[in-house]
Every structure is written in structure tokens, then in C-alpha cells.
Amino acid sequence: MDVREIRKMFPILDQEVNGHPLVYLDSSATSQKPVQVIEKLDDYYRRYNSNVHRGVHTLGTLATEGYEGAREKVRAFINAKSTEEIVFTRGATAALNLVASSYARDNLSEGDEIVITQMEHHSNIIPWQQAAKATGATLKYIPMQEDGSISLEDVRETVTDNTKIVAVIQVSNVLGTINPVKEITSIAHEKGAVSVIDGAQSIPHMKVDVQDIDCDFLAFSGHKMCGPTGIGVLYGKKQWLNNMEPVEFGGEMIDFVDWQESTWKELPWKFEGGTPIIGGAIGLAAAIDFLNEIGLDNIEEHETKLVNYAIERLQNEVKGLQIYGPKKRAGIVTFNVDNVHPHDLATVLDSEGIAVRAGHHCAQPLMRWLKATATARASFYLYNTEEDVDALVKGLIKTKEYFGDVFA
Structure with missing residues (x-):
């Protein structure tokens, strides 16, 4: 994997920010786009922009061939059985909300349980809170170990005969924790529950096989995997999607409309009301082609080396720095520096051309578990290099020196 050559495919990386070469360390929020995706979108809008299916x-x-061809590429990418199991949404958040608003509300009742972890993104907390309120179900949390991982023993203790849904993030967007979703799914199924996987932070970085995991639902976004926003x-497994009701109604998703009643199209189109996200799907297909060409195994290996290099340098060279999360992790380093607020830290780094994320990362309950109001996060992807890590370390040292002088 030649990272130097890969970087040349990302036009946005070839620029200066505040007089410094851009060091982009915020791919967990959104990834940059290779020229192959940009050109594919440009080609669609320039050459064959049109609505699909009806014309x-x-x-x-x-346009229809491009849109439905994208569905097949997604199917193959995650190894789903059929394109009927692939529903295009606005993003991972919309996908999780679809499950919570349709499947959960129709299948839960008072006394039932929804089980999630303490490290979830808000998008995998709030929909279940609302589903619990609407149905009388109880929302429970799998506790975390001291290092930010979860144990299967705790999963078994939390999931009971009353549990109907187990929804977990595969990779934490804060801690980088890689959760054992296959084993968690097995535990859920033993109790008769369905498993829902938030794959927003895993799908771009590692191979994910839904048939191997045996999950019932999985959600992810295109913009974190080199695709469009x-x-x-x-x-979703066909058996569940077939029995779920749509949550958005209108054109494109209907079969027959009468004065008082209507019927829906077959899978997956009954969930895709209105003009679908045609350009986005075509761009996502191009991103999948790009990732497949490089290889998910190569990407995961590169990120593992990079994050280990980053942690070693940060721990050895930046005094007063606390890193959160387990030793084995995805390409994410979340940290705080003594006496420097994360937003101030990110502002100084930005003046050096270094882009990191600062805040609660849409995980406020997890921040309270960490006893932190906010944290800074550097996240890596296939286009990052050890030189990017070196720049981060240098920038953090400069930040500490700056605030040391200010408050001296």
C-alpha cells in the first residue's frame, strides 16, 4: 500500500491551511474524497442526470442502472444475500432511526428490553430512548471495563429473556474500541433478540461480512468511507424488512394508491420514498470500487501501525497527556492535555494546519463516564502518514508551550 500515491488521489490534501500543509486528522467525522468519486459524481450530473425507475x-x-448498480456493489461489499436487503438512506443516523421507528415500535411492548452499550454515539441512543418511551420498553446499558472495552460476561448478564433488541456500535467513534459484534449477536439470538450494528466507524476501515456476523440489521454512512455526504x-435481513412498515410515504415507494388505501412496492423500494439519493448512491459505488482496489485488509493494517506509532510518540513526548480507550483499537486517538481545553487545543493546532475534532463527539453519556466535559480526537485513514503524526506531536508540544507561557 503506497500511501504517497494514494494521497495524490485526494485533491483536497494538496493545499495549505493557515500557511501550513494540511494535516487532516478528522476522518472519523468525515473522510476526504478521491478524484475517482469526484469525477463519477461530475459525470452523473453532467452527462445523465435524471430520475430513476419511472422514465x-x-x-x-x-441513471437507474447507476443507482441499482450501486445497490449491488453495496450488497457485495458487505456480503448480504440479496439487494432486497440493501436500503439506501440519508446516512447511518437515518438507517438506525428507520429500525427504531418501524421494527422496534411494532415489536416492543411494556416489559421488553432494549440493550445498548455505554459507548454509543447519540444516533444509537436517542432512537432507542424514543422507542422505549413509545412502547413502554426498558432501555438498558452494557457496562464498560476500566479501559473502555466491554466483556462478553457483562453482555450475557445484561441480555435477558426479556431483551428484544441488542444495538451496539462496532467501533467506538471516541475510544476506538472494536467490539466483538459476532459474539454479541450470538448472545442476542440465544435470547431471541435481534441484533442491530452501528457500522459507521467500521465499514470504512475493515472487512465486514453481515452473513458471518449474522446481524439482523447494520447501518453505515457513505461520507465516512470516501463517498458523498x-x-x-x-x-436488514429480508425476513424482518418484509414485515416492517415504511416510515416515509409518497412517490417512488408506492405500488397502488386508491382514495382511502394504498399498497407499497416490494423490497427494498418500499423504504425509499420520494426521489432517491441517486448521485449519492453512484458516488458511493465509486468509493466502494476505490476501497476494494486498495483492499480493506491493507487499510486496516496501515491504520493499526499508524495509531500504534501515534500513541507511542504521544505518550513519550507530550507531558500531561491522557489517552482514552483500550490498547487494541481502531485508528482513533482521543485525548486531553492538562490545563488546556480541547477547543483551545484544536484552535492552536488549526493555526498549524492540523485538523482534529474537539468536543463531546456526539457521545455525552460516554464523556460523563470518562469524567471529561470534552476531549480532542485525532482519527486516521488510508491517506495519513507518520509525518502527519509527527506534525500532531509537534503541534501539541507547541500548544503546551503556548498555554504555559500564557498562564505563567
């Missing part, structure tokens, strides 16, 4: 003219046929995917 019989040439542009409509080309505004496109995401809900994978």
Missing part, C-alpha cells in the same frame, strides 16, 4: 428515456435508463445504507 423510459435514455438518461433515465442510465447524504447517502447511507440500512442492511
Whole structure:
């Protein structure tokens, strides 16, 4: 994997920010886009922009082929059984909300349980809170170990015969924790519960096989995997999707409309009301082609080396720095520096051309567990290098010196 050559495919990385070469360390929030994706989107809007499915003219046929071809590429990418199990959404958040608003509300009742972890993103907390309120179900949390991991023993103790849904993040967007979702799914199934996986932080960085995991639902976003914003995917086993009701109604998702009653199209289109996200799906297909060409195993290996290098340098060279999360992790380093607020830290780093994320990272309950109001986060992807890590370390040392002088 030649990272130097890969970087040349990302036009945005070839620039200066505040007089310094851009060091982009915020891919967990959104990844940058390679020229292959940019050109594919440009080609769609320049050459065959049209609505899909309904038209019989040439542009409509080309757009439909591009849109449905993207569905097949997603299916193969996650190894789903059928394209009927691939629903395009606005993103991972919309996908999780679809499960909570349709499946959960129709299948839960008072006394039932929804089980999630303490490290979830808000998008995998709030929909279940609302589903619990609407149905009388109880929302329970799998506790975390001291290092920010979870144990299967705790999963078994938390999931009971009353549990109907187990929804977990595969990779924590804060801690980098890689959760054993296959084993968690097995425990859920033993108790008759369905498993829902938030794959927003895993799908871009490692191979994910939904048949191997045996999960019932999986959600992810295109924009974190080199694709466009505004496109995401809900994978669902056909047996569940068939019995779920749509949550958005209107054109495109209907079969027959009468004065008082209507019927829906077959899977997956009954969940895709209105003009679908055509350009986004076509761009996502291009991103999948790009990632497949590089290889998910190569990407994961590169990020593992990079995050280990980053942790070693940060721990050895930046005094007063606390890193959160387990030793084995995905390409995410979340930290705080003594006496420097994360937002101040990120502002100084930005003046050096270094982009990191600061705040609660849409995980306020987890911040309270960490006893931190906010943290800074550096996240790595296939285009990052050891030189990016070196720049981060240098920037943090400079930040500490700056605030040391200010408060001296």
C-alpha cells in the first residue's frame, strides 16, 4: 500500500491551511474524497442526470442502472444475500432511526428490553430512548471495563429473556474500541433478540461480512468511507424488512394508491420514498470500487501501525497527556492535555494546519463516564502518514508551550 500515491488521489490534501500543509486528522467525522468519486459524481450530473425507475428515456435508463448498480456493489461489499436487503438512506443516523421507528415500535411492548452499550454515539441512543418511551420498553446499558472495552460476561448478564433488541456500535467513534459484534449477536439470538450494528466507524476501515456476523440489521454512512455526504445504507435481513412498515410515504415507494388505501412496492423500494439519493448512491459505488482496489485488509493494517506509532510518540513526548480507550483499537486517538481545553487545543493546532475534532463527539453519556466535559480526537485513514503524526506531536508540544507561557 503506497500511501504517497494514494494521497495524490485526494485533491483536497494538496493545499495549505493557515500557511501550513494540511494535516487532516478528522476522518472519523468525515473522510476526504478521491478524484475517482469526484469525477463519477461530475459525470452523473453532467452527462445523465435524471430520475430513476419511472422514465423510459435514455438518461433515465442510465441513471437507474447507476443507482441499482450501486445497490449491488453495496450488497457485495458487505456480503448480504440479496439487494432486497440493501436500503439506501440519508446516512447511518437515518438507517438506525428507520429500525427504531418501524421494527422496534411494532415489536416492543411494556416489559421488553432494549440493550445498548455505554459507548454509543447519540444516533444509537436517542432512537432507542424514543422507542422505549413509545412502547413502554426498558432501555438498558452494557457496562464498560476500566479501559473502555466491554466483556462478553457483562453482555450475557445484561441480555435477558426479556431483551428484544441488542444495538451496539462496532467501533467506538471516541475510544476506538472494536467490539466483538459476532459474539454479541450470538448472545442476542440465544435470547431471541435481534441484533442491530452501528457500522459507521467500521465499514470504512475493515472487512465486514453481515452473513458471518449474522446481524439482523447494520447501518453505515457513505461520507465516512470516501463517498458523498447524504447517502447511507440500512442492511436488514429480508425476513424482518418484509414485515416492517415504511416510515416515509409518497412517490417512488408506492405500488397502488386508491382514495382511502394504498399498497407499497416490494423490497427494498418500499423504504425509499420520494426521489432517491441517486448521485449519492453512484458516488458511493465509486468509493466502494476505490476501497476494494486498495483492499480493506491493507487499510486496516496501515491504520493499526499508524495509531500504534501515534500513541507511542504521544505518550513519550507530550507531558500531561491522557489517552482514552483500550490498547487494541481502531485508528482513533482521543485525548486531553492538562490545563488546556480541547477547543483551545484544536484552535492552536488549526493555526498549524492540523485538523482534529474537539468536543463531546456526539457521545455525552460516554464523556460523563470518562469524567471529561470534552476531549480532542485525532482519527486516521488510508491517506495519513507518520509525518502527519509527527506534525500532531509537534503541534501539541507547541500548544503546551503556548498555554504555559500564557498562564505563567
